[in-house]
Amino acid sequence: xxxxxxxxxxxxxxxxxxxxxxxxxxxxxxxxxxxxxxxxxxxxxxxxxxxxxxxxxxxxxxxxxxxxxxxxxxxxxxxxxxxxxxxxxxxxxxxxxxxxxxxxxxxxxxxxxxxxxxxxxxxxxxxxxxxxxxxxxxxxxxxxxxxxxxxxxxxxxxxxxxxxxxxxxxxxxxxxxxxxxxxxxxxxxxxxxxxxxxxxxxxxxxxxxxxxxxxxxxxxxxxxxxxxxxxxxxxxxxxxxxxxxxxxxxxxxxxxxxxxxxxxxxxxxxxxxxxxxxxxxxxxxxxxxxxxxxxxxxxxxxxxxxxxxxxxxxxxxxxxxxxxxxxxxxxxxxxxxxxxxxxxxxxxxxxxxxxxxxxxxxxxxxxx
Amino acid sequence: xxxxxxxxxxxxxxxxxxxxxxxxxxxxxxxxxxxxxxxxxxxxxxxxxxxxxxxxxxxxxxxxxxxxxxxxxxxxxxxxxxxxxxxxxxxxxxxxxxxxxxxxxxxxxxxxxxxxxxxxxxxxxxxxxxxxxxxxxxxxxxxxxxxxxxxxxxxxxxxxxxxxxxxxxxxxxxxxxxxxxxxxxxxxxxxxxxxxxxxxxxxxxxxxxxxxxxxxxxxxxxxxxxxxxxxxxxxxxxxxxxxxxxxxxxxxxxxxxxxxxxxxxxxxxxxxxxxxxxxxxxxxxxxxxxxxxxxxxxxxxxxxxx
Numbered sequence: 001x002x003x004x005x006x007x008x009x010x011x012x013x014x015x016x017x018x019x020x021x022x023x024x025x026x027x028x029x030x031x032x033x034x035x036x037x038x039x040x041x042x043x044x045x046x047x048x049x050x051x052x053x054x055x056x057x058x059x060x061x062x063x064x065x066x067x068x069x070x071x072x073x074x075x076x077x078x079x080x081x082x083x084x085x086x087x088x089x090x091x092x093x094x095x096x097x098x099x100x101x102x103x104x105x106x107x108x109x110x111x112x113x114x115x116x117x118x119x120x121x122x123x124x125x126x127x128x129x130x131x132x133x134x135x136x137x138x139x140x141x142x143x144x145x146x147x148x149x150x151x152x153x154x155x156x157x158x159x160x161x162x163x164x165x166x167x168x169x170x171x172x173x174x175x176x177x178x179x180x181x182x183x184x185x186x187x188x189x190x191x192x193x194x195x196x197x198x199x200x201x202x203x204x205x206x207x208x209x210x211x212x213x214x215x216x217x218x219x220x221x222x223x224x225x226x227x228x229x230x231x232x233x234x235x236x237x238x239x240x241x242x243x244x245x246x247x248x249x250x251x252x253x254x255x256x257x258x259x260x261x262x263x264x265x266x267x268x269x270x271x272x273x274x275x276x277x278x279x280x281x282x283x284x285x286x287x288x289x290x291x292x293x294x295x296x297x298x299x300x301x302x303x304x305x306x307x308x309x310x311x312x313x314x315x316x317x318x319x320x321x322x323x324x325x326x327x328x329x330x331x332x333x334x335x336x337x338x339x340x341x342x343x344x345x346x347x348x349x350x351x352x353x354x355x356x357x358x359x360x361x362x363x364x365x366x367x368x
Numbered sequence: 369x370x371x372x373x374x375x376x377x378x379x380x381x382x383x384x385x386x387x388x389x390x391x392x393x394x395x396x397x398x399x400x401x402x403x404x405x406x407x408x409x410x411x412x413x414x415x416x417x418x419x420x421x422x423x424x425x426x427x428x429x430x431x432x433x434x435x436x437x438x439x440x441x442x443x444x445x446x447x448x449x450x451x452x453x454x455x456x457x458x459x460x461x462x463x464x465x466x467x468x469x470x471x472x473x474x475x476x477x478x479x480x481x482x483x484x485x486x487x488x489x490x491x492x493x494x495x496x497x498x499x500x501x502x503x504x505x506x507x508x509x510x511x512x513x514x515x516x517x518x519x520x521x522x523x524x525x526x527x528x529x530x531x532x533x534x535x536x537x538x539x540x541x542x543x544x545x546x547x548x549x550x551x552x553x554x555x556x557x558x559x560x561x562x563x564x565x566x567x568x569x570x571x572x573x574x575x576x577x578x579x580x581x582x583x584x585x586x587x588x589x590x591x592x593x594x595x596x597x598x599x600x601x602x603x604x605x606x607x608x609x610x611x612x613x614x615x616x617x618x619x620x621x622x623x624x625x626x627x628x629x630x631x632x633x634x635x636x637x638x639x640x641x642x643x644x645x646x647x648x649x650x651x652x653x654x655x656x657x658x659x660x661x662x663x664x665x666x667x668x669x670x671x672x673x674x
Contacts, residue, residue: 269447333478
């Protein structure tokens with residue numbers, strides 16, 4: 001299909017197609033996004049709604065003003081972390097659905113671990129304990145799925161999903177039972193945090209610090225996966241498990257470490273959702289950020305840096321949901337339909353990697 | 369706990385196991401057939417929820433719950449067929465496609481299901497099989513929906529067909545070795561497409577049971593992941609439709625534990641008992657993961673057991 005013709009090497013068009021892998025990594029997801037938008041427009045037209053109104057409202061609700069941009073960024077913050085929670089284990093070949101459970105567990109743990117220290121320690125120290133406990137419980141919970149995968153051969157996709165259900169059930173049991181604040185009559189919740197234990201806003205904005213944490217972690221984890229020997233070993237394991245074992249890499253420890261990093265990210269997202277948005281742990285923590293993060297990671301092609309813009313895009317979609325409900329009288333499930341369509345079109349687009357007719361794959365140089 | 373209370377729990381557990389197990393049974397049989405052909409469909413959860421909504425809406429509009437069951441099956445078939453068609457494209461990951469169909473099916477069901485949350489549709493009538501007993505708890509427990517028996521008949525028919533018919537042999541061959549199926553001139557993609565679509569039909573019917581019999585109304589929190597647990601359930605029953613019946617009953621009993629204890633006033637830990645089926649699944653997967661006989665019975669083309 002792609003025989004390299006010598007003449008193309010010296011023409012201008014040949015020079016632009018230096019690295020086909022990079023080009024397709026940008027072109028295919030964008031084309032898939034466009035195709036999903038077209039598909040969704042057809043869906044709207046079939047229902048007698050205007051796609052133009054829909055997407056202009058998404059623009060208004062997500063990007064048009066400083067207020068809406070802040071709203072989008074606020075919602076993007078947990079998505080960056082849960083997107084990373086899917087992307088990191090995906091690099092080592094694991095499909096993990098445990099982020100939602102780790103998020104809920106992390107938020108709950110952070111809310112209740114503060115209680116015994118109230119008044120005994122200064123607020124910043126308590127906050128440190130809260131962050132650490134959320135991160136550690138998340139890492140242990142999802143790390144368990146990695147441990148089961150390596151040492152017991154249990155499929156990690158199903159075990160992590162079951163762990164999510166178990167985590168949500170245990171947390172609702174604890175919130176309605178022993179840790180319930182008696183004043184929360186209608187909606188069982190834990191004790192609300194005092195103002196000194198709430199996560200504040202980044203200076204000059206109304207966006208909480210979870211966004212900054214997400215950005216820093218995205219960069220740190222990108223460096224870890226792309227520029228360190230740990231990341232190299234993990235990616236090699238993901239590429240070919242047998243070869244990695246043959247080279248004597250500690251495959252099991254790498255897998256558990258990747259799962260633990262994922263759980264730590266999701267637990268941190270739970271901490272910020274609890275301490276910055278809700279102020280106490282209740283059923284609102286299971287808002288589906290863990291599952292949307294899967295889609296974010298797929299659209300970002302499991303690249304830690306690309307997770308950030310994709311998460312902001314989905315944050316904007318999420319932020320415009322209320323506006324769409326009011327102006328177009330569409331149910332909140334509209335966003336679920338759009339997300340499902342994007343997800344499916346995106347996966348179909350996987351079939352085009354290495355087969356784009358206008359790219360010259362033999363010129364890619366180091367890789368073919 | 370007195371003996372009378374214990375009997376109440378036992379009856380509630382038996383009745384609950386039959387009721388809760390029916391959707392498990394249908395979705396597990398659907399997953400079993402799909403996996404026998406060598407493909408895994410995590411999107412049955414989406415087919416189940418969409419089937420629940422479509423079944424309820426059709427029953428409400430047409431006045432006949434059985435038309436609703438059929439419509440639910442058709443909705444599930446469409447989802448399954450779409451999954452089967454996408455998965456035959458090269459380089460596409462069937463697990464991820466399943467997740468995508470799970471979110472699309474849920475989204476479509478919630479989107480179109482909004483107007484049906486309030487109205488009351490005609491339900492599937494249950495058969496009162498407890499008439500021989502004077503005990504109201506026994507009568508209550510043995511209110512069995514005809515779909516439960518349809519499910520058992522389907523399991524037996526599927527087991528017989530897989531073992532004894534040409535169609536069953538073809539499905540098993542495609543699932544065990546795509547290469548030999550191709551050598552025999554069988555279209556692997558077509559067989560998998562049909563198996564996935566049929567699996568989607570069964571999941572849709574299972575969803576219709578949720579909205580038309582027990583719990584018996586359409587709401588957004590209707591499914592508690594039955595479609596996903598079906599994958600684990602099929603592994604537990606080692607790809608045997610008859611064992612799927614036993615596994616579904618076991619899961620039904622685990623799911624009925626919380627409500628059964630609540631019926632005698634033990635509501636403490638209700639949510640904890642809700643976790644019982646998930647903990648059971650995880651335990652079973654850990655116990656059977658290294659089992660040699662389980663590995664021998666798995667379809668060899670299946671991505672999750674490779």
